[in-house]
Amino acid sequence: MIQREDFSNALSKSVGDKFTLENVISFTVELIVVLLLAFIINRIGKFFIRKFFNIKIKGGLQHERRDLTLQKLLENILSYFVGFITIITILNNFFDVKGILAGAGVVGIAVGFGAQSLVKDIITGFFIIFEEQFFVGDYVRINTFEGTVTQIGLRITKVRAFSGEIQIIPNGTIIEVTNFSAHNSVAVVDISVAYGENIEKVEAIINEYLTDLTERYEDVVKTPELLGVQTLGPTEVVLRIICETLPMRHLQMSRQLRKDIKILLDEHGIATPLSKMMLLSQPVGNTNV
Amino acid sequence: MIQREDFSNALSKSVGDKFTLENVISFTVELIVVLLLAFIINRIGKFFIRKFFNIKIKGGLQHERRDLTLQKLLENILSYFVGFITIITILNNFFDVKGILAGAGVVGIAVGFGAQSLVKDIITGFFIIFEEQFFVGDYVRINTFEGTVTQIGLRITKVRAFSGEIQIIPNGTIIEVTNFSAHNSVAVVDISVAYGENIEKVEAIINEYLTDLTERYEDVVKTPELLGVQTLGPTEVVLRIICETLPMRHLQMSRQLRKDIKILLDEHGIATPLSKMMLLSQPVGNTNV
Amino acid sequence: MIQREDFSNALSKSVGDKFTLENVISFTVELIVVLLLAFIINRIGKFFIRKFFNIKIKGGLQHERRDLTLQKLLENILSYFVGFITIITILNNFFDVKGILAGAGVVGIAVGFGAQSLVKDIITGFFIIFEEQFFVGDYVRINTFEGTVTQIGLRITKVRAFSGEIQIIPNGTIIEVTNFSAHNSVAVVDISVAYGENIEKVEAIINEYLTDLTERYEDVVKTPELLGVQTLGPTEVVLRIICETLPMRHLQMSRQLRKDIKILLDEHGIATPLSKMMLLSQPVGNTNV
Amino acid sequence: MIQREDFSNALSKSVGDKFTLENVISFTVELIVVLLLAFIINRIGKFFIRKFFNIKIKGGLQHERRDLTLQKLLENILSYFVGFITIITILNNFFDVKGILAGAGVVGIAVGFGAQSLVKDIITGFFIIFEEQFFVGDYVRINTFEGTVTQIGLRITKVRAFSGEIQIIPNGTIIEVTNFSAHNSVAVVDISVAYGENIEKVEAIINEYLTDLTERYEDVVKTPELLGVQTLGPTEVVLRIICETLPMRHLQMSRQLRKDIKILLDEHGIATPLSKMMLLSQPVGNTNV
Amino acid sequence: MIQREDFSNALSKSVGDKFTLENVISFTVELIVVLLLAFIINRIGKFFIRKFFNIKIKGGLQHERRDLTLQKLLENILSYFVGFITIITILNNFFDVKGILAGAGVVGIAVGFGAQSLVKDIITGFFIIFEEQFFVGDYVRINTFEGTVTQIGLRITKVRAFSGEIQIIPNGTIIEVTNFSAHNSVAVVDISVAYGENIEKVEAIINEYLTDLTERYEDVVKTPELLGVQTLGPTEVVLRIICETLPMRHLQMSRQLRKDIKILLDEHGIATPLSKMMLLSQPVGNTNV
Amino acid sequence: MIQREDFSNALSKSVGDKFTLENVISFTVELIVVLLLAFIINRIGKFFIRKFFNIKIKGGLQHERRDLTLQKLLENILSYFVGFITIITILNNFFDVKGILAGAGVVGIAVGFGAQSLVKDIITGFFIIFEEQFFVGDYVRINTFEGTVTQIGLRITKVRAFSGEIQIIPNGTIIEVTNFSAHNSVAVVDISVAYGENIEKVEAIINEYLTDLTERYEDVVKTPELLGVQTLGPTEVVLRIICETLPMRHLQMSRQLRKDIKILLDEHGIATPLSKMMLLSQPVGNTNV
């Protein structure tokens, strides 16, 4: 990182040597050539990647989710590769890059440890793809962030939230992944009825309603189940219903169930629980009870 | 990682040297051969693994939970092994892989530390299987996530939650494992009665109900126990019942107990506790009391 | 980790060399022999361990909690030892294990650091046993998990919770251990009485009840103590009682005390505190006060 | 770091040697020359950077967000580069900088590890720019801080919050980035109506209002959707509306929707939910219920 | 860690060589001798340690808290020392212990780093004793755990909580120590009076009571101080009293103060604060106010 | 760190050798000379630093915030520099400082790693100053602490809180900096009105008041904006106003706005929201509803 001249003369001499007009022009020309080459190679590479996937699809070898993920990944790898070669070429004009990377002195320690999270990002990224943890288009929760995967890159993964924002997560910090698109989802609906109502009757009404639900709503995969009394409060009895739906349709389905059952219970005159309080009258003259 | 030519000529020369038409074609052919070979070996390997387990089962040497776990694990190891050989073969066209892995310069430090969590994953994965911490099909809690184990791999474990989503957990981050399927579960049911009720009488009613529970519900392993007064509030007395059930049947059983006891106490006219408040009248003209 | 042939020929040559029919058969035979030997040695070892403890017990040298712990530990060490030898033997067919373990290149760093938590587990495990922090059968809290210890292994400790699930904790992550079985427990019972009651009188009633408690309940080790006024609220005075009991009997005893004192105070007509509120009347026409 | 003379004579001798009048003057002159040179080079460099971007824009090659980001970045890199050379030149008068950076003794370990977060900052900074995670002007959330990006530097990123303060974040600590400006935003509006109202009627009123919203407000990208019953409480039914808007216009739009629907529901006489409580009368003489 | 024979023959040869009957018997005999010797040395050592402290006490050189701490520590160091020699002796039969400890290959890294927390425990333990942070018998808070110290060992510290359980804390994790037994404690008592009461009068009553407290209760070290109005709420004025007591007697003393002052204020007719609420009447026909 | 003599003779010999009367006197004299020299150099240095800034200011080259920061920093660097030379000189009498700093044995590892946070402090401190993150006199939030910067040193930064206390923060732990003095601040004022009020009318009243605010209060930079309905509750409608003010004047300005608008709304008879509750009468004889 440090040129081997005497540093007290650094600016006047060594940097002066480097910054002659001749060198600056030669470096500028080289820089432009390198950037142009990088730009062209990147374009050509992307062209062939798309061509390949088109041919593959025409050849009937299509795996929808996997192909989209792979195509984006290959383009991503290509741009990193070209960018990496370009940066090294440019930096090489100023520093002894080879020497720094091979040595293990102070600079080596700092660079080696500083770069370890970069290496971890790439290794983890490789395994996410190899193990097919999720594909582009899946609805996932990564760490504390939920949304639809829009890109799985070599170093970062991009997820778009329900409310539109893009979350960019380095692969190395992806520790716990929850994939909501791999299996059917389950809607959980809790229904509160007043404590005084006949539970058996309420259960009968709800069970009757649930029997033909798979026919009425196509998102429902199998007949929902009324699990029973989830909580027993002083003013309310909470009944729980679970309903298996197509992946990620459970939120919409639980809204539908809530509305239907609310209307149903109103029709049968089942009361909803209210807060209740018993008021006691205070005996006159006794201020401390 | 860096080719030993002068980098200022990197794109024009060394990369140029590598990217002659001849090399690109030869590399492409090799790539296809390698990928095809990997695909075929993977298929053959999986075929033999399944064959083996079929023979084992026919031979009467079946251990249900263990066998399923082992079969999935062997397939997993096979695919990692083939994938590993394939990646190394491909990377070798670009980098001096052997040199990097043997050396201990800057790149070595970065790769070595970046890969340490990968090694930890594999070591921990090995011990999970060797120590039989859990099998495929068990209901477990890993860190903060609960669900049914669907795969125990060399590097990751997959768990499916009650509500359908798949959680993918690197083995190295599995610190505390709770296995719910290894033993009987215990349902804990708290019953609140009004403060004024006779506790002895309530206890008698509940105890009578509990005596023949093992006969009525097959999930109940032994006669539940009424522990006694858990909390003593101003308006309620909370009684706690514990009930040992078959593994993972405690949630359903506690719903049943809540319903049964609610109906039972209603029949005996035991009141449920209500919020109570004593209202005091304010003397006229005294605004600060 | 990487065979020293040219990797561009890896699959066609080196792997080909290794995967000749002859090698595969020879390896398979060896594998079966090794696994069988491991199985037999494990069985014989366990047989002798049990024999030894039987002889020890017959010889009158029994230390109940310690023996059970030790026996399980020895079986555990044996299985690790046999497993370790087996794994090394199998791996040796594929990699230069000796070279990897001796070298300190990239792979060495990754393995060394990845394995450090394994070493830490074993060291901590050794000290848990040597320092007799807890035995099999003790009721403990480890980190945030409470339960009865079922096994103390070289690498992991197993704890069974009250509600039946098994918690598996790597020894290296055991930082703070709380052992509830080593000493007598203390039940803490808080009794709320209405603010207007005579505290001296209530204290007298409770103290009288407490005097002969050691005779009535055998779990009570010495006469409980009424500490005094713990909190002084607007509507309640909280009195605290502490009661030393046999280890882990404090939960059941505090339930008993709560029930007894509730009935006692009801008999003496001591009122329980109620929420109280003073309602003020709003002067007509003044909407902003 | 330590001059190789005997330290017991350090002040009297070695420092004395260094602090002769001649040396101090020579150092002061050199210092002024170096600082002046650094100042001039910095100015010239910035002049050329701005010139270049002006030419680029005139040449019709403008990418608005990207150009502003790049220009600020180049100026930032220039000032770091000049500052770095200057500091090294000055320090070189006191310490054997080359020797320290090359060696790996105690000082080397301390400097190498102390500087690793600096290296990490620069590496992460490079990737933020290369991967176009966000540009100057974007509204982002970085870790726990939200605001508009004002500068992306080599080592730090500056974000200005809504309320005016500037947040300065080292690039290495940027773990999770959320970019709100990359896509349309979604306004989520929850409407509570009294439990007794007819849900179907309320839904019809709201749906009618929503149909022509894209025409009335230009921020609305497509017709909002009334999702249905989000929550079902004892006194209220909550309906949820989602509305896709232009990036970062969702907050203003949700305020507008809330106001419009409030007036709309008032016109149709739909009641808003109130807290309700049922009061029970206490039987005389029974103080414990 | 790995014997230098060819591992493919490991079980059949090298292990076979080691596990000849002769070796097993010789090892068993040696094992018994070593264990017996360790047992005897341990006993003798403890005998001399106790003897020494008895002589020291008889010689009038007693420092109560320090001696108990030191005696337990010496016994603890002795048992570690004997245990350490024993373990090394046994392990030496299987591994090349000397070689592992001297080398710095993969195994060395793993062991070195795995053992660093052990070294940290011992260093911290040494300083706890040397700096006399606390003695056996002191009431302390270590990290989040409070109790009486029962043992300060070389590696762990044992603390017994008020409720009887034993907490075992590795010395290296002891970061913040709070020692309650080193100085007098301070009881803090907050007294709430109704907002309408005359503060000056209440302060006079309490101050009069506090003046002769040191005479009535021997735990009180100096006359308590009435600090003044701590909080000013709508319905209550909170007055704070602080009272310096003997170490760890503040809890009992604050209970006493609460009871005394409660009775005192009742006698003087000072009202306790009640929740107050102003009810407004709703104008007829106006449902939206 | 350890003198190379035999340690068993350490006290009697080597220390004895060192602690001859002659050595002690010579060391004491040297110590006094070194301390005096350090004191004098420090004074002279500070004198010249202040002189320089006086000349600079007279020469018309003043940058107020930057100069104060720089002057304090230079004094700080001077005192560290002198202190460092002094300490090394003193320590050199006891230890082979040069040898320790050059070597990389056990002591080297401990010192190198122990000192890494010191190096990090200095590096971060340098960048805070170089990047002009904040100046002496700015109001900032550093990590969780807010206040006015009073000193930016090489190793620590001092911040004085609003309530007078000084916070001392090592530069290396400064991760996220928020600078409130760099830009105008924004006051956010939320106004609650009763649900039944006409929103359009309230908005008109507030908007009229806001139009000429820049003229009335000089802290207000531009006409505040009434954003609209922020929340829609059952009993209240919350309107939000934002008001850009001079840096750090937003707190005082929002107090002024709250007071003005409160008086304004009272004048126009706009009601403030009150909690409302609907009371239901309980049918006689039905205790369970």
Added chain:
Amino acid sequence: MIQREDFSNALSKSVGDKFTLENVISFTVELIVVLLLAFIINRIGKFFIRKFFNIKIKGGLQHERRDLTLQKLLENILSYFVGFITIITILNNFFDVKGILAGAGVVGIAVGFGAQSLVKDIITGFFIIFEEQFFVGDYVRINTFEGTVTQIGLRITKVRAFSGEIQIIPNGTIIEVTNFSAHNSVAVVDISVAYGENIEKVEAIINEYLTDLTERYEDVVKTPELLGVQTLGPTEVVLRIICETLPMRHLQMSRQLRKDIKILLDEHGIATPLSKMMLLSQPVGNTNV
């Protein structure tokens, strides 16, 4: 750490060699001599340290807070120094201390890393004293613990809390220090008045009271300021007063202000805010509103 003999003979031979009667006696004698010498040197050193500070004070060179801190520190350094030499001397009888400290094998890594927090403690301790972050006697908050500093040692700092307990904090874990004794403190008092009161009038009353406060209470440094309306609730208007006091007198002063203003507002008949609630009557026969 391990003697170079064959360990299988460790107990019988090498330990035997060491534990001959002759060695044990010689070691015991040496031990006693070393301990006595350490005790005497420690006493003499402390005597001279106190002497020196007495002379310094008599010589008129007193800096109160600094001198007490320095004296305690020097005694602390002396005892560490003597203790260190003593321990090394004793350990040297058992281990090859020099060899361990110089080598860098497994034991070296473990010791080096285990000791790094010790080195960090000493470095941080040095800077706390050098930078005069706080002195003995100051009231500080260190991390989460508040109290008066009683000792600043080389490795630990001791702080005594208000309630009497001693907190012992290793210097290396001192990250954020807040010093309350360096500057004047500020008392913040919030006064709630009923919503209907005239704010201008209340402000006038309070402002009149505040004008001559500096004369009445000597703790008040300058006339307190009434900032204005802090919060605007439905039933209360909160006014904030700030009052600069002498260091650490703000708590007592805010109690005084609260009491004075409470009496003042009562005299002027300013009402305190009460909770208010509007009750609505339920139309008959409509159970769902």
